Amino acid sequence: MKTFPFIYNQPKEFLNFLQPKEWADFFLGELNPRFSVTTTKAKVIDIKEETADAKTFVLKPNWLWKGFLSGQHVPVTVEIAGRRVTRFYSLSSHPNEKYLQITVKRQKGGLVSNFLNQNTKKGDVLDLGEASGEFVLSKELPKELLLLAGGSGITPIHSILKDLQALNYNGKVTLLYFVRSVDDIILKSSIDLIEKNNQWLTVQYILSDVPKEGFVSGFLTKEILDQYVPNLKSTSVYVCGPSPMQTKALSLLEGLPVKSELFLLPGQNLTNVKKEGTVDVYLSLSHKTIQVKGERSILDELEEQGIYPQSGCRMGICHTCVCKKQAGAVTDLSNGEKSQLGEENIQICVSRAESNLELEL
Structure with missing residues (x-):
């Protein structure tokens, strides 16, 4: 819970502290973990063993859930070792069913898939985002x-x-x-x-x-x-x-x-290369400069150094990790294309550093 602020340098900081929705979320959460005015939360009401390394989680979402189409995926956020981590999982249930289902297979090196399978139990609450994705049936069904x-x-x-x-x-x-x-x-x-x-x-x-x-x-x-x-x-x-x-x-x-x-396994389909030396990545919002090898995705190399930007699918689908590249060149690992040196938005989960970079992170 927030503590009361005695000193603020700017009026805006004091107003940010008094955000009514955040306070409402805190007090509602004390009444019921699924209650929220800002976040779709879902209670795990059942867990089904599918295989030795896959489980189906039956979820009861709160009133903020907007529904989905068959074939779509949903961002699932959990807290692991003090940090919130998001991954995308396809819904294995039908939209008309009373409860949602996601079926998660443990992956070697998969932080969230292993956490869900090893640690999640009935009664736990997961944070969900909005369902999305174009892997759905067309309106005119083929024969x-x-x-x-x-x-x-x-x-x-x-x-x-x-x-x-x-x-x-x-x-x-x-x-x-x-x-x-x-x-x-x-x-x-x-x-x-x-x-x-x-x-x-x-x-x-x-x-x-x-x-x-x-x-x-x-x-x-x-x-x-x-x-x-x-x-x-x-x-x-x-x-x-x-x-x-x-x-x-x-x-x-x-x-x-x-x-x-x-469906990618961790690190799969992201072409890795061997390079000599390092390149500098300046994070303009954090005022930090770090060195990376430019051999793997920017997201992987940032996480390796204890920096965890927002991310989701890690395969270039969800756009959660998009940030502004203010200077420098990257390679798009999904198609092999090298960017120009100027300003543009990039997905750091499928971008590899090719020169010194300045990122709005």
Whole structure:
């Protein structure tokens, strides 16, 4: 809680202290952790074990929650070691369900995914932002759909399947779900139930690492697509999974209508390089100058030195980490393009320093 200010250098500082919404949030939070006038808070009312390293968190949000569309993701903020950290997770439930669900798979080096799986329990309260994302069904549903999922990329696709079920879809849907082993299939019981109750859905689990009798083994190939989707040229495609799978899928599906949502592991798909020496990064709001190697994203290299700017998805989607570059050059790791030296807004999670920089941080 704030302490009463005895000395303020500027009237504005005193007025900032007397922010009624912040005081209201404090007192409401004492009554009920979900109560807030500024923040969407959600109570964890149930936790479901999906696999050895994935859990579904059932959430009851407060009245500030604005809803979502199937396939969208939501920023989730938790406090870890005294600092607030935000990551984006797809909603695995349907918008019409009473409670929200996010399904989180633990990732090696994943700060928030590991924290949620290890530490979160029933009764805890998470902070949510607004749902967003374009990985949603079009208003005019196609007659044939191919859904390609890899690993935890099944979560938004699971929500889309529930949406198709709620819409009484009468076309044809093929889901090809690529996982390492049977034990890694996330949301399997729910997917199997949707398939059982809807003739329009065909599900094929494809195991990449640990074969098992009764299951197909292998990786995404032209042969796999030809086998399960003979009318591929007249099919709309949704792809969600890790970078290697998506790269392969987009090359095989070139020329077809494809929507994709990239699921990155920490550090994945951000091209790292080896450089000699360091470059200076001046943080104009903090009045600090630090040295970075310019080998990884600016966000990674700042965090390595104990500086934690706002961030979210860490893959260039959510724009939470956008800041103004006032001088210097960066490389956009999402497309390899090098910037001009002048002023512009950049996403520091997918930007690498190429020269001395001045950032509005």
